[in-house]
Amino acid sequence: MTTQTKPIEAFSLPTPNGQKVHIMLEELCVPWNYHRIDIGKGEQFTPEFLAISPNNKIPAIVDPEGPGGEPISIFESGAILKYLGLKFGQFYPTDTRAQVKVDEWLFWQVGGFGPMLGQNNHFSVYAPEKIPYAIKRYSDETHRLFGVLNKQLEGQDYIAGDYSIADIASIGWAQSWERYGITREEFPNALAWIDRVGARSAVQSGLNWGKEAQGKSLADDKEAQKILFNQRAR
Template sequence: MTTQTQPIQAYSLPTPNGQKVHVMLEELGVPWVYHRIDIGKGEQFAPDFLAISPNNKIPAIVDPEGPGGEPISIFESGAILKYLGLKFGQLYPTDPRQQVKVDEWLFWQVGGFGPMLGQNNHFTLYAPEKIPYAIKRYGEETLRLFRVLNTQLEGRDYIAGDYSIADIASIGWAQSWERYGATRAEHPNVIAWIERLNARPAVARGLAFGKAS
């Protein structure tokens, strides 16, 4: 099993995207250091951060013990999860068919579940002008995605079979299910899955990490 002697540097915030990396690192039990990037102060545009995250978004990591023993920086949360899973041989399967299943649901989250819930948040909570069409569109898409996830979890404890980065990618976004209009009656498998993951100590630590900063 791969070991880590120098801590992984995580540039992040306790947002649903940042929480993916926090949870993953806690699950792996490897040494890591948290660097808070204050987006309210524009720190995401600092040259040092842009050098590792050219899209000026959190999270990003620097692994001082990357391939060949040389440092490597990675941006985009899905890429970080997959890199860490492959490096440490945990939470990402070795069987090619099962890898496809995990990848499908990882990309479902980064391409749909996260962005659509993010747009829902923006137009419902933060947009200076309340646009009924946008609120309705993203509200309906949010609930559609919760229904998709509920169907996938029918008869399963975890999204892609065994517990994996597919679950870690989605758990932070799913936490606010009540605010999005999801219900126990209509989405029982999702709520049970959320409660199952929240009972994991590493998930609880990862979701809480940085909130007091």
């Protein structure tokens, strides 16, 4: 098994996307350092951070012991999870068919489950105008996606069979199920999975990492909203 001598540097926040990386690093039990990027203050636009994450989004990591022993920087949470899974040989299978299954559900999360729940939250909480069509569209899609997850979990404990980066990628988004009107009665498999994954000590630690430094609620911080929303190319 690969060992890590120097800490992996994680540039992140305790958001669902940041939590994926926190959980993975905690599960791997490797040394790592947390660097808070205050996106409400525009720290994601600094030249130093953009050199690591050109899409100006968290999370991103720098592994000082990358391929060939040279440092490597990685942005996009799904890419980070795959890199770490492959490097350390954990939570990402070696069998090709099993890898495809994990990849399917990892990309399902990064391409649909996360973005759609994010849009649901945006139009329900942050949009200055409450647009019924937008709220219904993303509420319905959230409901549909929880249905897909619930069906996939029928008869099995984890999304892709064994516990993997597919579960790690999804739990941070899924844990806020009550906010979206999801019920245990309607989606029992999905909620049992949330309980099961959420009971893991590394998941609990990863979900809570950095929360003690949380500042003003974004819903109440109009200046931060100006920085975060409706950005155009710079």
